[in-house]
Amino acid sequence: MPKPILSPAGYTPEFAxxxxxxxxxSQQVSSGAPxxxxxxxxxxxxxxxxxxTLDKRAGPFLPRPGRAVMLVLSGTWQGTVRLLRSTDGGATTFGLTAAGLPYGEYSTNICEPVWEEAEEGAALYLDMKVxxxxxxxxxxx
Known part of the structure; x- marks a missing residue:
């Protein structure tokens, strides 16, 4: 037969x-103040x-790591917009890829999440050919 667990003081101290x-x-935790x-x-x-309205490179945009980056492209236009990434202040930029294929290239209006950065200090640029x-x-x- 198991022995009962006893508190050494014989009572349970109040805890808040x-x-x-x-x-x-100071606010005590309760159901009204969880x-x-x-x-x-x-x-x-x-x-x-x-x-x-002409070819343009816009940036840098320094995203906060771990959060989605939203891109909105609108207007009446023809051309291409590429999302570029740099880790050296824009001295070199690279087009984004996924599974080795180009990613982040647009030729129409959009409103969507396009990237989630993992590295502090990385910068994004838009390369627009209008x-x-x-x-x-x-x-x-």
């Missing part, structure tokens, strides 16, 4: 968990936006 609430005061368990996501860098019209672009997080 608290956290700093919005005013900075322990905050999520972290606020830091704001991303300001978006890079503009228009191109054959006609005007491209409005926005790259942000």
């Amino acid at each position: 968990m608290a956290f700093a609430n919005q005013s900075g005061s 322990l905050p368990v999520t972290f606020a996501t830091p704001a991303g860098p300001p978006p890079m936006s503009g228009k191109a 054959t006609s019209g005007s491209i409005s672009y926005r790259l942000g997080q």
Whole structure:
């Protein structure tokens, strides 16, 4: 027969968990004030936006690692837009690839996540070749 577990003092000490609430005061955890368990996501860098009617390279955009990068291309235009990446301040840029094939090349209006950066300090650029019209672009997080 198992022996019962006994508290050495013969009683259970009272224990309360608290956290700093919005005013900075101590707030006891309860069903009405649960322990905050999520972290606020830091704001991303300001978006890079503009228009191109001639060939243009826009950048750098320094994405926050671990977050999706959204690209919006709009307007009435013909041409191509390539997303480029650099880790040396733009001295060298590389077109993106996936499984060895070109990735991040667009010839129509889009609004979609296009990249998720893993390396702090890497920069993204847009290389736009405009054959006609005007491209409005926005790259942000």
